[in-house]
Amino acid sequence: MKASAEKQFLDAYDQYSEAIYRHCFFRVYSAAKAEDLVQETYTKTWDYLRQGKQIDNIRAFLYRVANNLVIDNSRKKTEESLEQILENNPQAEPMGDDGTEVENRIMAEEILKSMDQLDDDIKQLLIYRFVDDLEPREIAIILEITPNHVSVKLTRAVVALKELNKD
């Protein structure tokens, strides 16, 4: 039996919202903002669908919408540094449920600070690959470029991040 449309869309929420949330968190460093972005990503996707438009790859589409919203969000907040965000927003600290929380939090903050020095498109690529665990061919669909181009850019992105951490 074919699942209802509502169920299919909510299944897409159940399946991908965690990953979209994590992606947004690593882009904006705030749990509250990441949650807002997840909600907006799904409502905008729903608005798109209800106009009768087609989406071939719902996962890629959701990432694309989330990315656009993150960019809009960062434009509004250009005056706020990462240091300020981490300091002013306690929830920006990732939370764990065991004794490794502090270690992971420090590590996450170090990574976030390093990545924040990179151009946004390089940072975005690193998050797709190493936070979202997307393969180059999947990233290629989201960014609408070739998988080969993604691989080349990824290699450069990793080199750039390593360069930053040499000091």
Add this chain to the structure above:
Amino acid sequence: MNNLPEHLNKAKASVQFGYSRKAFVRDQLVSYMEQHPTVALPAKDNFMGSLRYAFSTFALRPMPVVLAAIALVIVGGAGTALAAEKSLPGQRLYGWKVNVNEPVQLALIHDQNQKAEFEMTLAARSLNEAQELARANQLDAIAQAEVQTNFQKHATHIQARVDSLEADNRKEDAASLREKFRSTISAQQKHLLNLSTNGKDSDKDKDKHHSDQNDETTVNSQINATDNAILSSQVLLHLNDKDNKSKKRGDIDQARKLLDQARVQLKSGNHEDAWKLNQEAIQANEKINQDELNEHY
């Protein structure tokens, strides 16, 4: 930081959406979908095609749901419906109560304001059920998730009604509904905070609470009661100040983070530390409520 994938892997493991937050956003999404249906025509047989095909039924969704619920009541029998009314979160018939009984009761009310007021009663009943379970030290994770999901569902519907009244420029009606909801939830919240502080719901029992600090089940119930109090603060905050929610939600996040730390301590067997962190979360929540009162009332 030579091994970037491994480092990022560890860091990302510490970032989680969280069950209750995910359920809350899902509920809001469902509500949004119900309010923004589509009547697009059927199309090709792919993901979007089948979505579009069924969209036309979304516009009619309330009626099939009501009919299905009424049919369930008839098939299941009035006995089940009555028995379900007495069930509490976490119990077998609770799903029937919130997914069958409540929609049927709501469907029988046609006036939108009366419907919103009945939703208030149902939202308050959810919190009241949480209190009943907390008093019996039975407010576990599953019951808690059911309480919060049901409460949030009704709160979202009430919020939608307030928004709708404001959109129609009926400011006084919107303010009146908002105030009724605030006073209903505030009354429940006081009981919840008593429970989360003492594990008891009356002053005469307050002196007994210290002996309960080392009991894991009691502290867990208290933490969950605080969680519900914070959730109701969040709903009230959203009701009063949608535009400025991000800043104030930082305070809510902070209170919730204290609770998460309390849960970690509880899991590690440090019951007293967990109890203390719960008290800090209560104080943080009280400050949010006080600020809110000063600002709006």
